Amino acid sequence: MDITFTTTFLEIIREKKCSSQTEIAEELHKRGFPNINQSKISRMIVKTGAVKTRNASGELMYCLPTTFSALAATSPLKSQILSIECNAHIIVVHTAPGAAHLVARSLDSYGKHAGILGTIAGDDTVFVTPTRETDIRRLSQKLREEYL
Known part of the structure; x- marks a missing residue:
């Protein structure tokens, strides 16, 4: 286009x-x-x-998203992610308002080989479900290192 x-x-x-x-x-x-x-x-x-x-x-x-112009930056989503936390079953990513879909799309792009089964995005929250064999705490830490 x-x-x-x-x-x-x-x-x-x-x-x-x-x-x-x-x-x-x-x-x-x-x-x-x-x-x-x-x-x-x-x-x-x-x-x-x-x-x-x-x-x-x-x-x-x-x-x-309010920071669409920032998408050209090297790590555009870092400024949009506020926190990444997990429990025994799911990872919860809190984002700036309106940014959850972008973050979810980025996480989905990693795919199953990286341990992400899928995501669900709202306006400012993303639920990340790991694959069955993935250590959720390790994946959560990896995401924090990448995005925070």
């Missing part, structure tokens, strides 16, 4: 109150991108880290 499309996509997310991918597509069509389909929009949402969240009026809408 070219830089013009990416820039336009980011402008729409920042400026419009789009609550669905259909609304994003309509805005892109208005701005000269008539052949954009849902799968392209979905890929851009993932690529840019856009998340659906409630605005001050309580409406669900797509938005970018």
